Amino acid sequence: MRFDLVIDGYNLMHAAGLARERYAQGDLERCRTRLLTLVRHGLTKEQRANTIVVFDGQNAESFDEAEFKYHGIRVFFSRSHEEADDVIEQLIAGHSFPKQLRIISSDHRLHKAGRVRRAEVSDSEEFLIQLERTTRRKRDQPEDQGIPLPEKPSSVDAEKWMEEFGEINLSEIEASLHQEAKREEQIRKEANLLKKKRQEQKNSSKPIEQTSETEHIEVPDPLQEKSPLDLEFWENRIAELDREEF
Numbered sequence: 001m002r003f004d005l006v007i008d009g010y011n012l013m014h015a016a017g018l019a020r021e022r023y024a025q026g027d028l029e030r031c032r033t034r035l036l037t038l039v040r041h042g043l044t045k046e047q048r049a050n051t052i053v054v055f056d057g058q059n060a061e062s063f064d065e066a067e068f069k070y071h072g073i074r075v076f077f078s079r080s081h082e083e084a085d086d087v088i089e090q091l092i093a094g095h096s097f098p099k100q101l102r103i104i105s106s107d108h109r110l111h112k113a114g115r116v117r118r119a120e121v122s123d124s125e126e127f128l129i130q131l132e133r134t135t136r137r138k139r140d141q142p143e144d145q146g147i148p149l150p151e152k153p154s155s156v157d158a159e160k161w162m163e164e165f166g167e168i169n170l171s172e173i174e175a176s177l178h179q180e181a182k183r184e185e186q187i188r189k190e191a192n193l194l195k196k197k198r199q200e201q202k203n204s205s206k207p208i209e210q211t212s213e214t215e216h217i218e219v220p221d222p223l224q225e226k227s228p229l230d231l232e233f234w235e236n237r238i239a240e241l242d243r244e245e246f
Contacts, residue, residue, distance in 0.1 A: 008106075093117070
């Protein structure tokens, strides 16, 4: 049986103000349920699956079993001849990895039992504050946060990317893009000029004389010319930078 959090139920009830000197019919069960609800909302689903809350078995006739689950939390009741502290001490003594175990109680007896096995011990009041903070944080969290944030790259990933692209000069790429943009603009101007002269020739039915402005014009093929936004453009550009280094 795996567990890493054991809670002294009645001790936590006292700290939460749910304990009474006398209980009317059904009140004790309602107070236990309120406490379990408080614990449930302050823990994650995984934490609840590894949590045990122990109550004294007295006045527990309303429960069908000495052990049951409440939203993943295992709830134990001590037998008639023992106390909840006895059950918790047995859980501490039998835990395979007590250093991973946390005990919630303000009882010095349980603190001592936990420290002997080097388990973590916390007062009930301290644990209640943690539950309250977690519950408030869950309540205040916007409902539209369904899209998870991207994970931060690990140090290994960062080193890998630095090896691949760390030596690329961004200023050089920016200057290259600027030159490419100027070149495209010049080609468009020259193409428009040539188109205009051909239209004039067609209208006048006279042969057009080649001028110095048009004799070196190369009209780009739109199917072949690559934009700086194309993936192939960047692949070619990075390959060019690699060749220039050698």
